[in-house]
Amino acid sequence: MKKLVSAPALFIGAGVFLITGLMLAFWYSPVDSSSMGFSQKIFYYHVPIAETALVAFGIAFVAAVAYLRTQDLKWDRLSYVSVRLGLLFSILVMITGMIWGKAAWDTWWAWEPRLTTFLLVCFLYAAYWVLRSVVDEEQRRATYAAVFAIIAFINVPITFFATRFLPEGLHPVVISAGGTGMEGSMFVSFFISMIGMTLLLVALTRRDLAIENLKDRVTDLKTSLGG
Amino acid sequence: MTIEEGVKYVAAAYAIILAVLVIYYFMSARRVTALQRDVQLLEDEAKRLQAPAGEAGAE
Numbered sequence: 001m002k003k004l005v006s007a008p009a010l011f012i013g014a015g016v017f018l019i020t021g022l023m024l025a026f027w028y029s030p031v032d033s034s035s036m037g038f039s040q041k042i043f044y045y046h047v048p049i050a051e052t053a054l055v056a057f058g059i060a061f062v063a064a065v066a067y068l069r070t071q072d073l074k075w076d077r078l079s080y081v082s083v084r085l086g087l088l089f090s091i092l093v094m095i096t097g098m099i100w101g102k103a104a105w106d107t108w109w110a111w112e113p114r115l116t117t118f119l120l121v122c123f124l125y126a127a128y129w130v131l132r133s134v135v136d137e138e139q140r141r142a143t144y145a146a147v148f149a150i151i152a153f154i155n156v157p158i159t160f161f162a163t164r165f166l167p168e169g170l171h172p173v174v175i176s177a178g179g180t181g182m183e184g185s186m187f188v189s190f191f192i193s194m195i196g197m198t199l200l201l202v203a204l205t206r207r208d209l210a211i212e213n214l215k216d217r218v219t220d221l222k223t224s225l226g227g
Numbered sequence: 228m229t230i231e232e233g234v235k236y237v238a239a240a241y242a243i244i245l246a247v248l249v250i251y252y253f254m255s256a257r258r259v260t261a262l263q264r265d266v267q268l269l270e271d272e273a274k275r276l277q278a279p280a281g282e283a284g285a286e
Contacts, residue, residue, distance in 0.1 A: 011252070022241070031230065037229070037230070037233050038229075038230045038232075038233030038234065038237060039233040039236050039237060041233075041237045042236070042237055042240045042241075045240070045241065045244050046240070049244070088247070088251060091247075092243070092244055092247055092248075095240075095243055096240040096243065096244060099236050099239055099240045099243075100236070100240065102236065103232075103233055103236035103237075200248070204251070204252075204255065207255050207256075207259065208255060210259055211255060211258050211259055211262060214259065214262035214263060214265075214266060215262060217262075217266050218262060218265050218266055218269060221266065221269035221270065221273060222269065224273060225269065225272060225273060225276065
């Protein structure tokens with residue numbers, strides 16, 4: 001498939017949107033009038049990173065299903081790369097969430113629905129990595145990993161809807177059926193950061209796929225050379 | 228919470244995000260470069276090994 005946008009252009013685009021979003025968050029969007037105050041500024045990257053992590057796990061799920069249907073290893077590579085990036089973004093969400101929690105509610109951690117389900121997502125996808133590392137044969141590893149990625153994904157919508165179905169927790173609902181609950185300038189900054197983070201996920205996914213393809217090429221060449 | 232109190236938390240959060248993303252970006256870029264170099268070396272080696280075999284076959 002022909003590449004529509006070059007990798008450097010995607011990284012540059014992501015950088016432009018992320019920097020613009022950050023600048024708007026601090027100089028255009030007002031300081032939150034609720035109890036969160038200035039610490040609410042963390043929101044402009046925290047939420048886009050969280051949404052992007054869930055999108056990455058969604059891609060891993062779709063690629064896992066595609067692999068089981070076709071047995072084509074390109075889908076396994078996409079699933080693996082998406083889980084890796086999803087996990088990276090999830091760790092950032094956990095860290096920034098804890099900092100925000102300390103600033104807004106004076107606690108690093110609370111066993112409430114959103115935080116607990118998100119932590120579970122992190123553990124599940126960390127286990128996905130462990131599973132891959134213990135199976136040597138390529139097709140068998142891909143099959144086990146695909147099945148695991150599909151099962152692990154069940155927790156993603158649970159995490160997303162946790163605050164909507166169980167609203168008594170600390171974590172606020174940002175985007176609901178009733179709207180975003182943000183004023184216009186806040187939404188603009190958030191939306192631009194969201195675009196930037198999505199572009200970054202696409203750019204990193206493409207680069208990580210290139211890495212996996214190159215690793216396969218090295219293995220093939222070494223095998224053909226008898227090494 | 229005052230702005231002065233909130234600044235350190237906000238700064239810490241953004242510093243961690245940017246540091247992790249920038250480190251990952253450069254690490255993956257280095258990995259691509261190293262793997263491309265490995266592929267090039269191995270392809271050259273494969274060509275070098277094939278060349279005498281091809282010459283011997285022509286004779």
